[in-house]
Structures are given as structure tokens and as C-alpha cells.
Amino acid sequence: MHVAVVGTGYVGLVSGACFSEFGHNVICVDKDEKKIAGLKQGEMPIYEPGLQRLVEGNAEAGRLSFTTDLAEAVKDADAVFIAVGTPSRRGDGHADLSYVYAAAEEIAQAITGYTVVVTKSTVPVGTGAEVEKIIRAARPDAKFDVVSNPEFLREGAAIEDFMRPDRVVIGTESEDAREVMRELYRPLYLIETPIVFTRRQTSELIKYAANTFLATKITFINEIADLCEILDADVQDVARGIGLDGRIGRKFLHAGPGYGGSCFPKDTLALVRTAQDAGSPLRIVETVVDINAKRKKAMAQKIIDACGGAVSGKTIAVLGLTFKPNTDDMRDSPSLDIVPALIAAGAKVRAYDPKGMDEAKHMLNGVDWCKSAYDTMGDADALAILTEWNEFRALDLDKVRGLMKAPVMIDLRNIYNPDDMAEAGFDYTCIGKSKVSAAN
Ligand code: UGA
Numbered sequence: 485m486h487v488a489v490v491g492t493g494y495v496g497l498v499s500g501a502c503f504s505e506f507g508h509n510v511i512c513v514d515k516d517e518k519k520i521a522g523l524k525q526g527e528m529p530i531y532e533p534g535l536q537r538l539v540e541g542n543a544e545a546g547r548l549s550f551t552t553d554l555a556e557a558v559k560d561a562d563a564v565f566i567a568v569g570t571p572s573r574r575g576d577g578h579a580d581l582s583y584v585y586a587a588a589e590e591i592a593q594a595i596t597g598y599t600v601v602v603t604k605s606t607v608p609v610g611t612g613a614e615v616e617k618i619i620r621a622a623r624p625d626a627k628f629d630v631v632s633n634p635e636f637l638r639e640g641a642a643i644e645d646f647m648r649p650d651r652v653v654i655g656t657e658s659e660d661a662r663e664v665m666r667e668l669y670r671p672l673y674l675i676e677t678p679i680v681f682t683r684r685q686t687s688e689l690i691k692y693a694a695n696t697f698l699a700t701k702i703t704f705i706n707e708i709a710d711l712c713e714i715l716d717a718d719v720q721d722v723a724r725g726i727g728l729d730g731r732i733g734r735k736f737l738h739a740g741p742g743y744g745g746s747c748f749p750k751d752t753l754a755l756v757r758t759a760q761d762a763g764s765p766l767r768i769v770e771t772v773v774d775i776n777a778k779r780k781k782a783m784a785q786k787i788i789d790a791c792g793g794a795v796s797g798k799t800i801a802v803l804g805l806t807f808k809p810n811t812d813d814m815r816d817s818p819s820l821d822i823v824p825a826l827i828a829a830g831a832k833v834r835a836y837d838p839k840g841m842d843e844a845k846h847m848l849n850g851v852d853w854c855k856s857a858y859d860t861m862g863d864a865d866a867l868a869i870l871t872e873w874n875e876f877r878a879l880d881l882d883k884v885r886g887l888m889k890a891p892v893m894i895d896l897r898n899i900y901n902p903d904d905m906a907e908a909g910f911d912y913t914c915i916g917k918s919k920v921s922a923a924n
Contacts, residue, residue, distance in 0.1 A: 485509070485667055488561040490554060490587045492519060494530060494642065494746070495604055495635045496567030501538045502646040504548035506671045511557035512550050523550040531812040531839045534643045554587075558594035563664055565633075566591070566615070567604045570750075577753040579608050588615045592622035600664045602631045606691050606751055608758050612655065612684040629661035632684045634691030639745065640810030651678045655687020692758070695751040696769050701736045702743050703772045706779060709739035709916025719916025720898060739916045741818040741870065741896040742779040744807030749776070749816040780818045783896060784825030790894045790913040791866050796830030799889070801860035804871025804897075805848070806840035814843040818896070819870050823848050834860040838873050861887040872897035881908040891922060 485508045489500040492514040504510040514520050519529050526540050542548035551557055558564050568583040584605060591601055601619065603612055616630040632655035637645035652672060654665045662681060669679065682690070709719040719739045727734030743749070752773050759766040788795050807817035814820065817840075826833055827850050836854040837844060845853065854860040857876060861867060861884055869876055877899050885891045885908070893905065895914040905912035906920040913919045 485562045485664070486560050487511070487563050487565065487668070488513060488554075488557040489565045489567055489604075490514075490557075490591070491566065491568035491583075491605070492516075492523065492529065492550070493567065493569055494532070494639060495637070496565070497523075497528075497530070497539075498532065498535065498637060498642040498646055499565060499567060499604060499635060501535060501542060501548060502643065503668065504542035504545075505538055505647070506668075508547065508668065510542075510548050511561075512548070513552065513554045513557045514550075515552060517552055520550045520552050531810075532642050533640065533810055538643060554590050555594035558591055558599070559596050561599060563600045563602055563668060564591050564595075565602045565604045567635075570605050570607060572750045572753055576757065578757050579606070579750070579754045581607065581611060581614075584611060584615065585618060588618040589622060592619040592626065595619070595623060595626045595628055598627040598660065600629050600631055600661045602633045602665075603688075604633055604635050606634060606695075606747070606754075607632075607688060608692075608754060609685045609688045612688060629656060629658040630684070631656040631658075631661050631665060632687035633665065634687060636691075636694065639813055640808060648675070649677055651680055653680045653682065653687050653690050655682050655684035655690075657683060692751055692755040695747055696755050696766070696772075698736050699743050699748040699752050699776070700768060700772050702738075702740075702748075703775050703779075705737045705739045706742065706915075707775065712916040713918065716918050717916075722916075739898065741783045741822070741915075742776045744780070744816040744818050744820075746813060746815040749773075752776075780821040781825065783818060784822045784829070786896075786913065787822065787826060787866065787868050787894045788829055790892060790911070790919070794829070795826060795865075797832075798830075798865040799832045799834060799863060800826055801864040801867040801888070802826075802833055802835040802851075803837075803857055803860065803867065803869045803876050804840075804873055805835060805837040805844045806871050809871055809873040810839075812839040812843055814840055814847055817871075819844070820847060822868075822870060823851060827851075834862075834864065836860045837871065838875060840871075858883065858887060864888045865890050866892040866894060868894040868896065869899060870896055872899050881905075881910070885909055 487508050487510045489496045489512045500510045500512040566587050570579045573580040612630045612632045712719040723737035726732050805819040834852040891910045893910045893912050898914045902920040906923045909922045911921050
């Protein structure tokens with residue numbers, strides 16, 4: 485099959501590369517000439533494990549190419565995926581659909597023969613209908629269907645998530661469009677991936693409901709963590725104890741500094757607005773949004789408290805800045821609340837992140853950027869772990885203590901064991917467990 489993918493962000497680039505790996509002929513389109521020139525040279529605009537190899541292999545095999553010419557990519561395509569950004573609109577939190585609608589206008593002009601236009605970007609309920617209207621108005625003669633096919637991949641595990649998804653959701657009532665979509669996803673049929681066929685608006689809502697539910701699950705365990713700290717209980721044991729109940733499930737019960745990234749913050753807010761506008765408010769989700777925003781801010785105070793209540797003139801070593809490991813994405817990362825608050829409280833911040841520093845440098849001022857984890861620690865009064873990168877999980881604790889002025893660690897991802905840390909001579913604060921002090 486011939487596939488065009490409009491937009492080479494996370495979703496577009498990974499989907500394009502994976503569809504070409506399935507054996508389809510894929511052309512990825514972006515307006516950003518620099519990005520396309522880079523991709524043609526095998527330079528990835530994002531860091532995602534395995535992506536470079538997948539793109540290069542399929543480009544060499546002649547199944548994957550890149551262009552800025554949308555019309556050229558669309559004219560012979562059986563399916564055109566819209567995978568452009570849908571940022572939060574400034575001011576009201578609604579998803580900004582201007583890029584989606586602009587893509588629809590352009591696609592309309594370029595369609596030849598029967599084409600399935602697929603929205604893969606996360607778009608509010610009703611967007612598919614609007615895209616259909618736009619194309620129909622521009623090209624009353626065109627033969628096409630508009631399908632919703634939301635993407636559930638996670639950054640950092642994007643290729644595995646695309647290739648072995650829990651399910652594929654396809655929203656359309658057109659049998660012709662279903663046939664094209666079945667053909668596109670045939671390799672997943674072979675590994676018995678459940679395919680949910682439904683109406684377009686239901687499919688659009690499924691995507692928001694999934695992300696919102698996961699954000700709620702995280703927020704639930706984060707609140708339980710706060711309670712654990714007061715009651716001297718252990719949140720990791722609570723998560724395991726409830727997660728083993730098959731009705732609850734173990735995933736997304738890791739307490740932390742609050743969810744971030746390009747999806748949960750934006751999508752929870754967008755669904756809150758949609759529901760309010762529909763006169764059917766989602767009060768649980770409204771609360772989740774509020775709790776998470778406050779939590780990110782509260783984390784700076786947690787670090788300050790661990791430093792004895794004040795950080796003025798103190799040096800804080802910060803490990804990890806991205807919203808989660810295995811990505812260079814800094815969008816809505818808790819570090820964007822925590823680091824400025826520490827600096828505002830008078831701390832000197834020395835920070836290191838394995839992949840996120842280029843991005844972070846545009847978003848955080850007044851930070852001393854370091855070359856390695858240990859490089860942050862010289863004469864530090866405290867060490868704060870904000871992201872659970874693997875390389876922070878097995879630090880040489882003797883070396884860490886030797887480098888630091890005071891052995892104070894704040895672990896916002898619970899990657900160390902409190903007893904081990906006390907044994908190693910640290911004052912150790914984590915999430916959802918009592919603070920421990922250095923064993924004598
Ligand atoms: C999320 C969803 O997991 C994907 O299914 C979805 O496709 C994607 O959004 C999207 O809409 O495009 P992603 O934002 O890449 O994926 O990252 P997650 O792994 O879900 O993590 C989101 C945030 O929640 C991170 O800040 C992470 O640290 C936090 N988190 C996650 C926790 O604090 N605890 C957990 O147990 C899990």
C-alpha cells in the first residue's frame with residue numbers, strides 16, 4: 485500500500501517508519517525543510533531508541549522517503565495520515581487544531597482516486613467530522629473517507645508500542661475505509677492484536693479517555709504516597725498490594741513528582757474543556773489536573789525541607805531533567821517547576837541529563853550544566869534525582885558521598901532503597917515512605 489504521513493513529530497515519524505517496516509511504501513511530509521533535509525541524511529529530530537536504525541533500514545530498502553512536497557506525497561497514497569501537532573491553545577486549554585485543519589485543506593487539493601484520510605494526532609471529538617467537511621467543501625468531486633485511528637505509543641518505547649500494541653482503534657463506519665485500514669495493519673492481525681472498530685467520534689474519545697484514566701491512576705498513587713509519608717506506610721508496597729489485583733493492574737502506579745510530557749498534561753486539560761463545553765463536566769479529571777499542577781510545585785519545597793528548610797547559598801546537584809527516561813523531551817517536565825523554584829529560593833543548581841540538556845538549556849536559566857552525573861556533585865549540599873534514567877540507578881555511593889559536602893539525597897523516583905541508603909550514610913528522602921537518616 486502507498487501511505488503518506490503528514491507531520492514528522494513523534495507520532496508521525498514513528499508511525500511512518502513502522503508502516504514501512506510492515507512493507508508499505510511510505511512518504512513522510514513536513515513543512516520544516518531543515519528537518520526533512522536532516523531525515524534524508526539519517527539525522528533523527530528526536531531521540532527515540534531504535535528509531536534511527538528503523539528509518540535508515542527502510543530508507544535504504546526504498547520503502548521510506550521524506551519530502552516537503554505534500555501534494556507529491558498524497559497524490560498516489562491509499563491512506564494519508566494526519567500526524568501534526570495539537571498543542572494546548574494558549575488561554576483556554578482547548579486543543580489547537582489549526583495545524584490539523586491546514587493539513588486537511590492541503591490534502592484536499594492533492595487527492596486523486598479513493599483515499600482514506602486518517603487522523604492519528606490526538607484530536608477532540610468531532611474533529612474527524614470537521615476534517616471531512618473541509619475536504620468535501622474544497623473538493624466536492626473527491627472520493628475519500630475520514631477515519632480516526634489514535635496512537636497509543638509511549639515516548640522511549642515508541643517502536644515496541646507500535647509494533648506490539650495492546651490494541652488498535654479504528655473509527656469509521658465506511659466498509660471501504662475499514663478494508664484499507666485492515667490491509668495497513670495486516671501484520672498486527674497476524675500476531676492477534678485486538679482491533680476495535682467503532683464510530684469515529686467514539687474512537688476520538690477513546691484516546692482521551694485512555695490518557696486521562698492513566699493520568700488519574702498516577703495521581704491516585706501520588707496522593708496515596710503523601711498519605712503514606714504521614715502514616716509511616718510504604719507506597720511501593722501499597723502499589724504492589726493493590727496492583728496484583730487483576731482488576732486494578734500494576735502499571736502506572738509508580739508514585740513520583742507528578743506526570744509530565746507532551747500528552748497527559750495537554751490531553752487531560754483538553755478533555756476537561758470538552759466536557760465542560762458539553763455540559764457534562766468530568767470532576768475527577770478536573771481534580772487530577774489541579775492536584776498534578778500543585779504537586780510539581782510542591783516538589784521543590786520537598787527538596788528544600790530535606791535541606792533543613794532553606795537552600796539559600798546551597799548547591800543542589802540535580803540528576804535528570806526530562807519528563808521520563810529514554811527521551812530528550814522536556815515538555816511539561818516536573819523539572820521545569822522544580823529547578824526555577826530552587827533557584828528562586830537562592831540555591832545554586834548543577835544539573836545533568838543524559839539526553840535532555842540541549843532542550844533544557846532553552847527552557848531553564850541560571851543552571852550550571854554538567855558533563856556527567858558525578859560532575860554535578862562536587863561540594864553539593866544535596867543531590868536530587870528528578871528522572872529515573874538507568875545510569876542513575878547504580879551510582880557508586882561511596883564516591884557520591886565523597887564528592888558531596890553533605891550526604892543528603894532526595895529521590896523523587898524511588899530508585900533507591902531507604903535502608904540501603906541509611907546504611908551507605910545518607911539522609912535519604914523519597915516519595916511515599918518515611919525519610920531515613922544516616923546510620924551511625
Ligand atoms: C502517554 C501514554 O502512556 C501513551 O499511551 C500515549 O500514546 C501518549 O501519552 C500520547 O498520548 O501520545 P508518554 O507521554 O510518552 O505516553 O509517557 P508515559 O510513559 O505515559 O509517562 C507520562 C508521565 O507519567 C511521565 O511524566 C511519567 O514519569 C509519569 N508516570 C508514568 C508516573 O509518574 N508514574 C507512572 O507509574 C507512570
